[in-house]
Amino acid sequence: MTSEGAAQAPDRLDDDAGSETPESPTFDTSVAHIARVYDYWLGGKDNYAADRAAGDAALQAYPDLASSVRVNRAFLARVVRYLTTAGIRQFLDIGTGIPTSNNTHEVAQSVAQDSRVVYVDNDPIVLSHARALLTSSPQGATDYIDADLRDTDRILAEAARTLDFTRPIAIMLIAILHLIGDEDDPAAIVARLLDAVPPGSYLAISHVASDIEPEKMAEMRERLNRMVSQKGTYRTQAEVSSFFSGLELVRPGVVRIQEWRPDAELEAKRPAAMWGGIGYKR
């Protein structure tokens, strides 16, 4: 599903469970899915009773979560602006989420209209909204791939329809790696993606922390893992930093996401329990 600059109307689902478009399979609304729970935390409308129940249980354990998800979206926008300003014109955004404001291509193309963005997610509800992600500027392009982060061969093969793998690419893993358990070897997944991109490319990560407000985060993780189909593995600053192995860390390194090049002093003080950073492949 590609868009070479063709603006299309956003595709909204009815609020009823199980709505379908020709592009979307039926999805199970009786079990919470992290894409819809995240949408609930962000104040979106694409969530169902099970998602809201899981979302509320997590908010009770960690009330600053409502701030944390917004701080994460602001981090994403700052990262994309940084990368585009640094000359990057190609983005591989894996774990896209349900479209919201400031999607990657919107931020990138507001700086450089010729930016090309490939989105990847494995949740049927995100697929059902994919058209909203394909509203590229005429000079750029967007594409959507329905795939699992663990299936790197498929992601790389399909992304090559839109991205030129001989030129630098920013790999965006924003709030997704904590949904990959250690049994799936997330470091090897990151390494396979990095092997496929040339020098001059970047890796951007944000990741839920296990060592910021550790008691609250442990309680939140336990509640979510009971109620949401995608299980979370929260990690320490050192564990998140290890995903950047072999890369040059862009200053200030792997830090609390609100402290990563904040636009304003107030922004740096907003609560969020996530680590984030950018690495450069020399």
Ligand SMILES: C[S@@+](CC[C@H](N)C(=O)[O-])C[C@H]1O[C@@H](n2cnc3c(N)ncnc32)[C@H](O)[C@@H]1O
């Ligand atoms: C917490 S949301 C983050 C959305 C967006 N990146 C952001 O930070 O605002 C995580 C997204 O990753 C997707 N996801 C989770 N596990 C995945 C996997 N194994 N492969 C592809 N997508 C996955 C979920 O469906 C969800 O849309």
